[in-house]
Amino acid sequence: MVHARTECQNRRVQDERRGRATLILLELFIYFVLISLLAFGGGNAVISLLEQISVERMQWVTPQDFAAAIGFAYVTPGPILITCAFIGYRAAGFSGALVATVGVFLVPWFLSVLAAQHVQRYIQHPWLQGFGLGASPAVIGLLGITVFTLGRYAFDGWVYAVISGAALGLALFTKVSPIFILAGGTVLGAVAGPLLID
Amino acid sequence: MLMLVLAILYEEITVLLADTATPALRGLTAAVAGILVATIYRLAKPTITTVMGVAVAVTACAVGIALGISPAWVVGLE
Numbered sequence: 001m002v003h004a005r006t007e008c009q010n011r012r013v014q015d016e017r018r019g020r021a022t023l024i025l026l027e028l029f030i031y032f033v034l035i036s037l038l039a040f041g042g043g044n045a046v047i048s049l050l051e052q053i054s055v056e057r058m059q060w061v062t063p064q065d066f067a068a069a070i071g072f073a074y075v076t077p078g079p080i081l082i083t084c085a086f087i088g089y090r091a092a093g094f095s096g097a098l099v100a101t102v103g104v105f106l107v108p109w110f111l112s113v114l115a116a117q118h119v120q121r122y123i124q125h126p127w128l129q130g131f132g133l134g135a136s137p138a139v140i141g142l143l144g145i146t147v148f149t150l151g152r153y154a155f156d157g158w159v160y161a162v163i164s165g166a167a168l169g170l171a172l173f174t175k176v177s178p179i180f181i182l183a184g185g186t187v188l189g190a191v192a193g194p195l196l197i198d
Numbered sequence: 199m200l201m202l203v204l205a206i207l208y209e210e211i212t213v214l215l216a217d218t219a220t221p222a223l224r225g226l227t228a229a230v231a232g233i234l235v236a237t238i239y240r241l242a243k244p245t246i247t248t249v250m251g252v253a254v255a256v257t258a259c260a261v262g263i264a265l266g267i268s269p270a271w272v273v274g275l276e
Contacts, residue, residue, distance in 0.1 A: 047234070070230050083200055085201040085205065086202075089209075127274060140241050142258050145259055151228075160224055163225050164228040164229065164231045168233070173238035189221045
């Protein structure tokens with residue numbers, strides 16, 4: 001009798017877990033489709049939205065994870081929106097990575113393959129042109145929020161501010177690959193961070 | 199695929215080497231913030247050419263930080 005009840009409870013817990021996992025996958029898919037729909041002007045345009053959804057609203061990843069995801073997107077070939085694979089993996093493992101990746105690339109792929117000519121016609125529409133003109137400066141302003149959020153987490157001492165300034169200078173005025181800039185920041189943080197605390 | 203491998207490695211490293219990983223990841227985050235500022239500058243240079251454009255960008259940033267409004271709404275309103 002007791003054994004049967006325990007088995008029943010275990011099954012209920014397993015069902016609940018399965019239901020929660022399915023819900024997370026569904027949320028990942030819906031949000032990443034939404035993000036892809038708003039990616040006018042490329043992946044950089046939606047970094048802020050991506051950060052707001054994945055860090056603040058859904059809490060799939062921490063600010064630290066998000067920064068790592070952006071860093072990895074810079075060092076890997078392909079579009080920056082590939083960060084969705086990282087976020088999906090952190091949220092729900094392999095299936096999360098798969099669902100997020102499909103979600104973020106499905107609509108752009110569909111539009112570009114099946115309806116390229118029609119989309120091109122609508123893109124020339126004055127209303128959409130006007131949207132692009134107004135949205136571009138707003139998107140750039142919104143990237144500032146992402147920098148603010150990441151900075152609030154990272155700037156735990158002057159060393160990190162120096163790393164950030166050096167990264168900015170190198171990215172703006174030299175042709176050093178972002179891979180080396182990010183690797184340098186990571187090594188400097190690992191070496192100088194503990195000294196700062198001591 | 200490469201991103202997935204990096205995600206797995208990241209998870210393993212942050213669990214196994216938590217003490218070392220935290221300052222290293224703060225360093226990485228600081229570097230990402232620096233690169234993002236450079237990206238903002240590169241995007242803004244050809245896009246924001248009028249005072250109105252500067253006003254829109256600054257307002258979007260200020261509204262987002264101060265009020266925590268979703269970026270999608272801010273872009274839509276602009």
